[in-house]
Amino acid sequence: MSEIKPIESAPTEDSAEETDWAAAKAFFDSLKTEKPRPPKPRYAVTIAVSSRTLFNMVEERKIYEEEGLEKYVAHQVEHESEPLKPGAAFPFVKALMTVNTRLRALYPDSEELFDIVLMTNNHAQVGVRLINSINHYDLTIERFCMTGGKSPIGYLKAYMTNLYLSKDSEKVTEAIEEGIAAATMFMPDTETQLSDTQLRVAFDGDAVLFSDESEIIVKKHGLDTFFQHEKQFENKPLAQGPLKCFLEALGKLQRKFYAKNERMNCPIRTFLVTARSAASSGARVLKTLRSWGLEIDEALFLAGAPKGPLLQKIRPHIFFDDQMFHIEGAKELGTISAHVPYGIGQKYNRGKLIEQPEKKE
Amino acid sequence: MASTIENTDVKQKDPDRAVVVAVTSREVFEDGAEGDILALRDDMARKLLMLMHEMNERLQQESAKELLQFDVVLITTDSQQQQQSSSIISSTKHHGLEISRFCFANEEDFVESLQTNNVQLFLTSDKSEASQATQKGVLSALLDHQEASPPSDQLRIMFCEDAIIQPDTGPTPANREAIQGFAAQLGEIRRRFSLADSPLCFILVTAHGSKDSCASSLLTLRSSGISVDEAYCLAGAPRDPIMPLLQPHFTIRISFSDLEE
Numbered sequence: 001m002s003e004i005k006p007i008e009s010a011p012t013e014d015s016a017e018e019t020d021w022a023a024a025k026a027f028f029d030s031l032k033t034e035k036p037r038p039p040k041p042r043y044a045v046t047i048a049v050s051s052r053t054l055f056n057m058v059e060e061r062k063i064y065e066e067e068g069l070e071k072y073v074a075h076q077v078e079h080e081s082e083p084l085k086p087g088a089a090f091p092f093v094k095a096l097m098t099v100n101t102r103l104r105a106l107y108p109d110s111e112e113l114f115d116i117v118l119m120t121n122n123h124a125q126v127g128v129r130l131i132n133s134i135n136h137y138d139l140t141i142e143r144f145c146m147t148g149g150k151s152p153i154g155y156l157k158a159y160m161t162n163l164y165l166s167k168d169s170e171k172v173t174e175a176i177e178e179g180i181a182a183a184t185m186f187m188p189d190t191e192t193q194l195s196d197t198q199l200r201v202a203f204d205g206d207a208v209l210f211s212d213e214s215e216i217i218v219k220k221h222g223l224d225t226f227f228q229h230e231k232q233f234e235n236k237p238l239a240q241g242p243l244k245c246f247l248e249a250l251g252k253l254q255r256k257f258y259a260k261n262e263r264m265n266c267p268i269r270t271f272l273v274t275a276r277s278a279a280s281s282g283a284r285v286l287k288t289l290r291s292w293g294l295e296i297d298e299a300l301f302l303a304g305a306p307k308g309p310l311l312q313k314i315r316p317h318i319f320f321d322d323q324m325f326h327i328e329g330a331k332e333l334g335t336i337s338a339h340v341p342y343g344i345g346q347k348y349n350r351g352k353l354i355e356q357p358e359k360k361e
Numbered sequence: 362m363a364s365t366i367e368n369t370d371v372k373q374k375d376p377d378r379a380v381v382v383a384v385t386s387r388e389v390f391e392d393g394a395e396g397d398i399l400a401l402r403d404d405m406a407r408k409l410l411m412l413m414h415e416m417n418e419r420l421q422q423e424s425a426k427e428l429l430q431f432d433v434v435l436i437t438t439d440s441q442q443q444q445q446s447s448s449i450i451s452s453t454k455h456h457g458l459e460i461s462r463f464c465f466a467n468e469e470d471f472v473e474s475l476q477t478n479n480v481q482l483f484l485t486s487d488k489s490e491a492s493q494a495t496q497k498g499v500l501s502a503l504l505d506h507q508e509a510s511p512p513s514d515q516l517r518i519m520f521c522e523d524a525i526i527q528p529d530t531g532p533t534p535a536n537r538e539a540i541q542g543f544a545a546q547l548g549e550i551r552r553r554f555s556l557a558d559s560p561l562c563f564i565l566v567t568a569h570g571s572k573d574s575c576a577s578s579l580l581t582l583r584s585s586g587i588s589v590d591e592a593y594c595l596a597g598a599p600r601d602p603i604m605p606l607l608q609p610h611f612t613i614r615i616s617f618s619d620l621e622e
Contacts, residue, residue: 016599020597144594
């Protein structure tokens with residue numbers, strides 16, 4: 001899964017990378033605005049967002065689907081001075097920016113920051129409207145790839161992406177298969193007031209932070225076998241899941257605040273929201289996290305109760321889960337949800353095995 | 362004294378409407394003895410010529426009288442190559458290369474020949490040749506024979522913006538005036554094809570500038586007639602991992618930022 005990036009003191013750079021870096025630094029330093037320059041990708045936590053997750057492009061998408069590419073691009077160009085409305089990932093991006101501001105204040109020379117990259121396969125002419133919209137909301141996004149139809153997967157790797165958010169589940173699946181943490185974003189049905197001082201990220205456990213090994217047992221042998229199994233293997237760490245490295249990246253940034261005595265005022269808070277119950281299967285999860293050296297701020301064991309109401313209280317900027325059932329429940333009650341298409345959960349819908357159509361070649 | 366000879370095997374193009382591209386003989390052929398058929402240096406030039414030829418054919422399919430075409434000139438840039446004129450002509454015909462004209466010049470006068478032949482784009486892998494041409498107002502782009510092989514179904518032209526200009530990296534970047542004529546006609550060729558699955562693709566890369574400088578270049582190119590298809594703003598991110606994915610056939614370096622403004 002996507003490897004954690006090296007620590008800052010490691011002397012590794014080659015000269016071409018340094019040259020590009022120095023030139024950009026010089027450029028940004030020469031700008032008259034107070035614009036913060038983007039961090040060095042090697043040390044940053046890189047979040048790639050698609051245009052449709054950053055902005056609400058539902059209307060425009062309809063034009064593309066009903067009238068074709070040429071009409072769609074023409075429409076976007078015609079309206080390029082009109083900013084787009086915020087999309088599902090917008091609050092998450094604003095929260096990342098808040099964390100960056102706090103990090104820059106405490107560590108002015110550090111490159112360990114969030115780096116937000118716009119990764120879209122939109123045509124570059126549509127890009128003008130996207131850039132204008134980014135400027136309208138004053139978002140700190142300096143890097144982008146507008147691939148004009150090509151798959152973004154190669155670019156995700158080239159940018160050392162730590163997390164990729166898109167509306168396109170095929171691209172997300174491809175990214176996960178390539179070892180990049182990724183999720184398909186869903187706009188909630190109602191709007192929720194979210195914190196503007198703290199980034200709040202909620203994760204499901206199995207098949208998100210952890211592998212789907214235990215979920216396989218539930219699906220194939222039922223809950224009782226699952227409980228027995230988890231008790232028996234309580235001390236054996238679960239294998240890691242697609243979002244483990246992202247949690248790790250968040251933990252690393254959290255520790256920077258702890259190091260400056262800001263634990264009580266940390267602008268990043270993480271939540272585990274699992275259907276597991278604390279008594280019968282929760283221990284293994286906590287022990288696994290400990291064995292990985294990872295902390296999670298709050299662990300909520302629901303013992304099968306619906307996640308929606310609890311998430312309403314937590315108000316995360318993003319909630320990751322592998323099962324669409326939970327995503328739908330969360331979305332209905334106003335939580336911004338992101339589906340992680342990984343593991344055995346993809347073959348089931350509400351506990352029943354889905355008849356899989358032949359995979360497209 | 363430079364001389365220009367038409368290739369009788371290839372249809373001549375309308376000088377007013379064609380996009381005239383010159384490529385040096387060294388990009389196309391290996392050295393050889395006079396009288397021999399010269400071997401092709403590698404696949405690069407042949408593929409490039411084929412792509413342009415295929416586009417010419419497609420343009421003609423729309424309208425048989427179509428004058429908007431790529432017009433390729435093969436130019437020699439040193440006296441040794443200049444002496445090989447008959448070998449070059451016969452080798453071109455032997456390999457079936459779509460070259461309309463040959464221009465036999467040497468180090469002293471090749472730039473003048475580019476000008477008299479109204480060359481709008483000069484392709485070479487020799488940095489010094491490219492610099493000399495640019496200094497006299499002929500837009501140049503560097504070919505790289507080592508680059509990962511670009512696709513053979515799409516001509517990918519990259520416009521690249523760097524903040525730093527290293528003295529040994531080739532011609533000075535083109536400003537807006539320098540690309541004007543070339544851009545207008547090339548842009549028109551692009552517009553004859555659809556947005557998706559086009560045989561011609563324009564890429565813009567901003568290596569060091571901000572997204573706003575990239576957006577500004579996008580708009581400048583647009584007003585010059587070129588609607589960029591793909592745009593990448595690296596803002597200092599290392600370019601080595603990204604460049605192999607872009608697969609350009611050649612790169613035109615640009616610099617549109619006017620520091621006085």
